[in-house]
Amino acid sequence: MRAVRVHDFGGPENLVLEEIPRPEPGPGEVLVENYAVGVLPVEWKIRQGLFKNYMPVKLPYLPGSAIAGIVAGVGPGVSDFEVGQAVFGRANKGAYAEYATALAENLAPKPEAVGFDEAATISGSATPAWVALFDNGRLEAGQRVLIHAAAGGVGLFAVQFARLKGATVLATAGPDNLAFVRSLGVEQVVDYTAGPFEEKIGPVDLVIDSVGGDTLDRSFQLVRPGGTLVSLLSPPDQARAAALGIRATDNRVEQPYPSRRLLGTIAELMAEGKVQTHIGPVFPLAQAAQAHALSQRGHGRGRIILHLAG
Ligand SMILES: NC(=O)c1ccc[n+]([C@@H]2O[C@H](COP(=O)([O-])OP(=O)(O)OC[C@H]3O[C@@H](n4cnc5c(N)ncnc54)[C@H](OP(=O)(O)O)[C@@H]3O)[C@@H](O)[C@H]2O)c1
Numbered sequence: 401m402r403a404v405r406v407h408d409f410g411g412p413e414n415l416v417l418e419e420i421p422r423p424e425p426g427p428g429e430v431l432v433e434n435y436a437v438g439v440l441p442v443e444w445k446i447r448q449g450l451f452k453n454y455m456p457v458k459l460p461y462l463p464g465s466a467i468a469g470i471v472a473g474v475g476p477g478v479s480d481f482e483v484g485q486a487v488f489g490r491a492n493k494g495a496y497a498e499y500a501t502a503l504a505e506n507l508a509p510k511p512e513a514v515g516f517d518e519a520a521t522i523s524g525s526a527t528p529a530w531v532a533l534f535d536n537g538r539l540e541a542g543q544r545v546l547i548h549a550a551a552g553g554v555g556l557f558a559v560q561f562a563r564l565k566g567a568t569v570l571a572t573a574g575p576d577n578l579a580f581v582r583s584l585g586v587e588q589v590v591d592y593t594a595g596p597f598e599e600k601i602g603p604v605d606l607v608i609d610s611v612g613g614d615t616l617d618r619s620f621q622l623v624r625p626g627g628t629l630v631s632l633l634s635p636p637d638q639a640r641a642a643a644l645g646i647r648a649t650d651n652r653v654e655q656p657y658p659s660r661r662l663l664g665t666i667a668e669l670m671a672e673g674k675v676q677t678h679i680g681p682v683f684p685l686a687q688a689a690q691a692h693a694l695s696q697r698g699h700g701r702g703r704i705i706l707h708l709a710g
Contacts (some may be wrong), residue, residue: 401419401420401421401422401496401497401499401691402417402418402419402465402497402498402685403416403417403418403419403420403461403462403493403494403496403497403498403593404416404417404462404496404583404685404686404688405418405460405461405463405494405499406418406447406452406457406459406460406461406462406463406703407459407460407674408459409447409448409449409452409459410447410448410449411448412444412447412688412689412692412693412696413460413689414422414426414447414688415447415463415496415688415689415692416633417685417686417688420454420462420497422498422499422669423499423500423501423540424473424475425473425474425475425478425501426475426476426501427475427476427661428475428476428477428479428503428504428505429446429470429475429492429501429502429503429504430473430474430478430481430487430501430502430503430504430507431471431472431473431474431475431499431500431501432467432469432470432471432477432487432498432500432501432502432507432551433469433470433471433472433498433499433519433709434467434468434469434497434498434600434707434708434709435465435469435470435516435706435707435708435709435710436467436468436469436488436501436516436517436519436706436709436710437466437467437496437500437518437520437685437705437706438464438466438467438520438523438524438525438553438698438703438705438706439493439522439561439585439683439688439691439692439695439703439704439705439706440464440466440524440525440553440635440703441553441555441680441695441696441698442461442588443457443464443692444522444692444695444696445464447463447692449477453697455468455602458622459511459523459551460494461494462495462496462497463493463495463496463531463688463707464491464494464495464496464497464500465490465491465494465495465523465524466490466491466495466514466520466521466522466523466524466525466674467484467488467489467490467491467495467500467520467523467608468510468517468519468710469488469500469516469708469710470484470485470486470511470516470542471484471485471486471487471488471489472499472547473506473524475501478677481504481505481507481509482689484511485593486509486510486512486516487507487508487509488507488508488509488510488514488520488523488663488667489502489507489508489522489523489658489660489663490502490506490507490523490524490657490658491506492506496688496706498618498683498685498708503656504660505656505659505660506523506656506657506659506660506663507659507660507661507663508667509653509668510666510669511531511668511670511671512671513562513670513709514667514670514671515706516710517679517682517707518620518670518677519554519675519704520703520705521553521660521665521677521678521679521703522658522663522670522677522704523663524657525552525553525557525677525703526555526557526561526650526662526666526675526677527657527658527662527666528554528632528653529555529557529558529561529608529655530555530557530561530662530665530666531552531651531652531657531662532558532608532630532632532651533545533558533561533562533565533608533630533706534561534565534611535652535653535654536628536630536649536650536651536652537606537608537628537630538606538607538628539544539562539565539567539605539606540562540565541565541566542567543565543567543568543569543604543605543690544567544570544572544602544603544606545568545569545570545604545605545606545608546571546572546603546606546622547559547560547562547569547570547571547586547602547606547608548571548572548592548607548608548609548610548611548615548619548660549572549573549583549610550571550572550573550577550584550586550589550612551573551574551577551580551581551700551701551702552610552700552701552702553680553702553703554610554632555571555573555608555610556581556584556598556676556677556678556701557610557666557675558608558677559571559581559584559585559586560584560585560674560675561675562671563584563585563586564674564675566580567606568586568587569585569586569587570582570586570587570589570590570601570604570609570700571586571589572589572590572591572592572615573587573588573589573590573591573592573599573614574591574592574593574699575593575594576699576701577701578591580678580701581678587591588600588601592615592634596618597615597618597620598619598621598622601622602622603622603623603624603627604605604622604623604624604625604627605623605626605627605628606623606627606628606629606630607619607627607629607630608624608632609629609631609632609633610632610633611633611658612631612632612633613633616629616631616634616636620636620637620640620641620644620646620648621644623644625644625645625646626645626646627646627647628646628647628648628649628650629641629646629647629648630649630650630651631648631649631650631651632650632651633650634650635649636648636650636651651671655660657672675691676702677703678701678702679702679703679705680700680701680702680703680704680705681694681704681705682704682706682707683703683705683707683710684702684704684706684707684708687706688706691704691706
């Protein structure tokens, strides 16, 4: 099969298109013919060798995890999927290829009303948004939540899930994305390039931060006592949180992640038109390097997709 692999850590040019054997699904695994693969920021970080300790990979490796496609085979012990079925979810051994394996528990049937490209924006984008808001952030109806990077692959889902829950949503975005974020129904969107956001936003019950660094640092002061700060990048300073009387956590997940139930819940919301995804730039598999170069700029709207078929 055609696949894009990394033989050495480094720049986007290290993503090499080649022929490798098609994987066989092992026990509990499903073989998926990929129609669309989401390009997640974590993938350029791994490619650059930034996550050698945190998420070690053995060279050469196959990047990617967020898939949507058609079941092409099932391994021993898998009885809940059949060949030809449209599915989406998280691959377990890489995804930038014509075929990928996934644990059956990390896949869900794709609703007819959700396209393959759309379905590939769920794992790694909508799923961490959900976990950050509801599992780690414990968001409740009527609360005020600040979502940073609200036009990003994670942020745009977080905004919509929070609104569905009945929360008041405040957001940050760059100048090119303000109108888009407004269209998602936020109460207030602040241009993070036009001065300190913390001077324009009042106290909130919850902050979801997928920017990190200085943005995480300046977000502590916005959380009202008793509130919560969830960081998608690094574990927040616990001493500082304790001094402010707030809860601060990284975005922990429980296994299996993403569960079929969570994938299904989100896909159903999309099928019913209650939540809309946004497809960013779309590239063929052979242009994975261009997709990574764009992803690592850290700006833009929605999820970048590698489109293979369908
Ligand atoms: N731990 C987890 O569970 C988890 C899961 C998924 C992702 N992540 C991490 O979360 C981060 C975001 O992921 P993503 O997939 O949403 O990225 P993305 O799709 O590349 O979006 C990035 C967004 O960040 C915005 N942005 C850049 N600088 C900003 C700033 N200073 N303040 C506010 N917004 C800013 C950009 O907006 P403009 O274009 O308007 O500048 C862009 O829309 C990545 O680092 C990723 O690795 C963590």
